[in-house]
Amino acid sequence: SAEMPFGGVKDSGYGSEGGPEAIEAYLNVRSVAVMNV
DSSP states (O other), rough: OOSSSSSSGGGGGTTTTTTTTHTTOOOOOOOOOOOOO
């Protein structure tokens, strides 16, 4: 389930929290302007 933080106890849940799909849930895209004065 996408709402569950961990997928399983053994190898069945391996990668469910650290995979690319899970990481995208924690990211927000933002633009940053840097000015050298």
